[in-house]
Amino acid sequence: MLEVLPTPGRPCMFHFVKDMVLQYGYGAITVALAIECAGLLIPGETIFFVSAVYASTTHHLNIFAVVAAAIAGAIIGNFIGFGLGRLIGAPLLTRYGWRIGLTHKRMALGRYLFRKHGGKVVFFSRFVSVLRSFNALLAGASEMPFRNFVSWTIIGGVAWPVAHGTFAYVLGNTASRLSGRFQIVLGLLVVAGVVLILRFVKRNECRLEELALRSEQFEKHV
Numbered sequence: 551m552l553e554v555l556p557t558p559g560r561p562c563m564f565h566f567v568k569d570m571v572l573q574y575g576y577g578a579i580t581v582a583l584a585i586e587c588a589g590l591l592i593p594g595e596t597i598f599f600v601s602a603v604y605a606s607t608t609h610h611l612n613i614f615a616v617v618a619a620a621i622a623g624a625i626i627g628n629f630i631g632f633g634l635g636r637l638i639g640a641p642l643l644t645r646y647g648w649r650i651g652l653t654h655k656r657m658a659l660g661r662y663l664f665r666k667h668g669g670k671v672v673f674f675s676r677f678v679s680v681l682r683s684f685n686a687l688l689a690g691a692s693e694m695p696f697r698n699f700v701s702w703t704i705i706g707g708v709a710w711p712v713a714h715g716t717f718a719y720v721l722g723n724t725a726s727r728l729s730g731r732f733q734i735v736l737g738l739l740v741v742a743g744v745v746l747i748l749r750f751v752k753r754n755e756c757r758l759e760e761l762a763l764r765s766e767q768f769e770k771h772v
Contacts, residue, residue, distance in 0.1 A: 567600040576615050580623035587627025589634065589687045594623065595679060598711070602718035613719045620711035624676070628686040628703045635690020642691075664692035669702040676710040 570578050579598050586594030598620045605611035664671070668689055675685035689699055 576619040579619040583623030584627035588630040625707035631686030632690040639691025
């Protein structure tokens with residue numbers, strides 16, 4: 551997280567975001583988050599966060615409008631990312647996945663895991679930088695059911711901006727110092743969770759692959 555308050559020798563993100571939002575309106579927040587959530591690593595979260603802090607400390611922005619703009623951007627971006635993953639990611643993995651060890655069975659396993667647990671991934675990745683940019687692409691490439699994706703995208707797309715925006719607005723500039731630590735702790739917890747899941751999958755890979763293949767064959771005949 552970039553510094554919100556001016557500090558000697560550092561660019562002031564606070565004034566940059568203030569000028570951008572005041573010039574282009576709340577739509578700037580929507581566009582920035584939509585691009586970030588569609589798969590590009592731009593500072594959409596930082597723009598949203600600083601806007602909420604600016605609303606808290608100056609009241610020149612409406613915090614409800616800031617959060618609403620963030621919700622719109624997060625949801626729109628996820629839909630774009632999912633579409634790109636489905637249209638481009640899945641065919642590429644099918645054609646070239648074997649070059650990086652993604653066999654037919656492993657790809658079936660990935661699709662199976664996203665069908666069973668993709669909703670949790672879509673929701674919780676909202677709260678972690680970087681993962682927020684790629685979760686929709688991965689969901690689309692893994693052929694996560696669209697109906698399930700829509701529901702969890704909307705839930706996460708509302709929960710994260712409300713929680714993040716409220717945190718920034720209530721604590722004001724203090725939030726800029728706490729947010730970085732919170733992101734680190736949350737990121738470490740997510741990494742630990744991913745490691746545990748990968749270890750479980752590795753130990754049970756053959757059994758899970760066969761289960762995934764049987765599940766796909768059953769769905770084709772239903």
